[in-house]
Amino acid sequence: MPDSSEDSYSSSLLALTQGATLFFIGRILKNGLTALFNLILTRGLGATLFGIYTYAWTLTSLAIVLGRLGTGKSLLRFIPDYSDDLAKRNNFFSLALFTAVTGSSVIGVVFYVAAPTISSQTLESPLLVQALRIFAFALPFYTLIRLTGEVFRSVEKIKYKIVLIDILSPLSKVVFTGIVLAVGYSLLGVVTTLLLVGVFTFFIGIIMIIHSTDLRPSFDLQQTHKNYDEFFGYSIPLTFKDIGSLLYTRIDILMVGIFLTNSSVGIYRISTLLAMFLSLPLSGFNQLFPPIASRLYSNGDLEELGSLYERVTRWTFTLSILPALVAIVYGQEILLIFGPKFTKGALVLSILTIGQLTNCLIGPSGFLLMMTDHQYLNLLNQWILGILNAILNYVLIQRYGIAGAALATASVLSIINLVRIGQVWYTERLMPYSWSFLKPIIAGFTTVCTLITFSFILEGYVLLILGSTGGGIVFLSTLYVLGIEQSDKEFFSKILNDYIINRSV
Template identity: 45%
Template sequence: MADQSSDSSLKSVSRGASFFMAGKGLDNGLRFLLNWILVRGLGGTLFTVYTLGLVVLTFAQVFTNLGTNQSIMKFVPKYDDDPLKRRRMLGLSYLTSLVGGVTVGVAIYLAAPWITQFVDPEYQEYFVDVLRVFAFLLPLDTLISCFGSLFKSLEMPEYQVLIRNILTPLLRVVGVAIAILLGFALIGTVAATVVASAIVFCLAIYLVVEKSNLKPKFGASRKEMIEFYDFSLPLTANQTGQVLASKVDLLMVGFLAGAYITTQDAAGIYKIATVLAGILLLPLSAFSQLFPPIASKLYNNGKMDDLESLYKRITRWTFTLGLFPAIGATIYAHELLVVFSDSFAQEGTSVLLLLVVAQLANVSVGPSGYVLMMTDHHYLTLVNQWMLGVCNVVLNYLLIQQFGLIGAAIATASVIITINTLRIIEVWYMERLFPYSRRYIKPVLAGAVSAAVMVGTKTVLEGYVTGLGSNAVVALIQGAVGGVLGLVAFAGVLYLLGIEQEDRDFFAENLPT
């Protein structure tokens, strides 16, 4: 019975992952295209200003959301048998996000001149207007994020993927491209981004009304409000620490660029490196779409064996799926950055390599953070994030002064690796759950063979493709050929070593024939 329950949970998570992988694959492609259009259309300096504006909003969104995303995923499945309480919790989430989004948006608009004092003087001419236009994004994006979390909690991942991973990047690409083609400068491009989000917001409301069959109800009781905010407010502090641990590097690169970093367009280069390294998180993000509500349900029902089985298999899958792109990004780091510009490749290759190592550590621990959160250890996750967030700020400040742009990557990679090691230890100590086994030997061997194939391919092709076009064209040819051959080698070795029987059984039962 336990195995059947575990497989049922894994089937739900895998269904969410399959939708997300398809949508996120398109999302990554569109965001890659968006950044390429911005770099080529605006130039390195204005792209850096655009990037810094979005980073400031990333910090602000922690306080607009106030933990409501995770609260929706916690309480909607938890009160499945109490529809009225479920609706009141949802209404509380929406109201909290709306008030938070408007309040913080107004604060950003008014504080824009003060914030601008801290950026490089080269960017100050544009930054006030950029922040003020982007401030209109806050309530829109906060509520859009809530709508996506609702669909995740209802195990309807296709609509969450449609909203967040297809409509949002697609409309931003279209809006930005039109703005640049019409000759609009930076502010017009920022305004196009806001308009795109407004359109997504309207479409998301339509989908929620038509597909969810769960309408919010306002007027939560005092007891319900205490329960809600006892969960969400610690998560707000937790998310603040998470942003400090994972995104403060980009903000500090932008704000310290003039004083300690001599690299031209440092924040733009660092942004592209984070986007490319972030592709490695696709498998983990995919399986995390439905893992939190299902983990919450298993934990609340006392099914710890099923939770452990689910945790182990998802962690092994995310590691396996993340390993190959990590190896490819390491071998072809220079070629990936050349696609944007030669200067980005010259200055950003080492940064990309460090961030790739960090994100591989992320996917190697699977959904460990969600395991802690959904087993009622959210205060522990709060301590984790703040401790490491503060360390990230301090390390970035010290290492940027000492080493410049590469110092930010060293600091952040160290923090990401540390936090993931700590999560594994804590999950074991608190719940006696451990995801690793000898089964990891197979993907490691497959990765080693694929690395050898890609290195060999790159060496052989260098003598033939040089001179066939620009550096970007040559890089694309090398990356495409090497990537395909490396993937064939990776998959072939996995097949020859043998697919795990539990995986064979699962896919035989759940994949269409």
């Protein structure tokens, strides 16, 4: 690779790594606060009421995705493309705002009216009806909060997204929900509190956009109309893609609520949240990968894009193996933290963890397809696999309960990942794997042997703490013995040198 290309590659990887590091720090805080929030809810509400809350919030989350109508991904695609054209950026920003407000408001009205019908077909609880109707008012605010996060990603100012969505929002939930439960309120008090938190976070987000970006709503209707086809030609396919995505990411919880009990929903949801923590490294790199990938692809820098793709995939897989193995081997001890009833989800946690690990193994392949103008291919993936997930959940839940839901979802997640890898190779001739992947795999094997050994001599929280610590030491030691990649050494050495120089200046 020529010097100029090498410098360009290092610059892209450095920007991506800095964004991922910031995101990772923020997401550690967010996941810690989210875990504390769910711990407060499970202890304060119990498995049954927590199940009702989970079902209401899951439906609200689906409505938030639909209400955005793909506008967030469109901002990631077009804002970087027109970095030198503020007028056009403002028009795309305006289209996104108008679409999100209109879509979420309409869905909120439908949500409010349909709440009794939803309850009668699922959990059959008056509390679910009331919770859904309160969340209907919260829907536009949470939709715009998510869109605000995509605005910060599109202009590569990830720290503002972290402050707003990863720190301020979950911290507010923990503090105010804890107070509400402490003074004696129950489920409806919690839901009302979340509505108020959404309103508060939304207004803070608007202030942050005004303060940190030059994006402003545009009222130039003529210019906005010129961008209409380009914007919605990209966002509408992504809306249908998101609907298909919901079928394979949320249909399991919806069907658990239809066929099983309220407490089963709560147990399954906690296991799902814990398994999703494994996607932290991938989510971190994905914060800035889309705009960087879009820029590299637009400039024709496919070699640099391929190198970035391979490095990010290897890093995300390596960072995910240790927590995945801990969750699989010590699942029961982890779930005991939330209460004895939740330990019934240990098998569910193991199955979902395996599915999430395959997600990390394929890296940012889904975003790579979208940023290289293959959004229709992504749409087809989501719908085919979403329908398959619905069918598998219907069959397996009735046969195996919540373990069947986990098996169906993990299987579909693994399938879609294999499909994406093949499609990226077929369309762009990019492959994220090399022989260097053997090192984290070998380290993972030695770690799982260590974790199992500890389980023979310890139990409970002592096993979780000491076993995880011992496993972590073995994992890192094995990686060190096998040797760090020379390219990684050079890259991190460059980061360290730049940091020292900047500090000295």
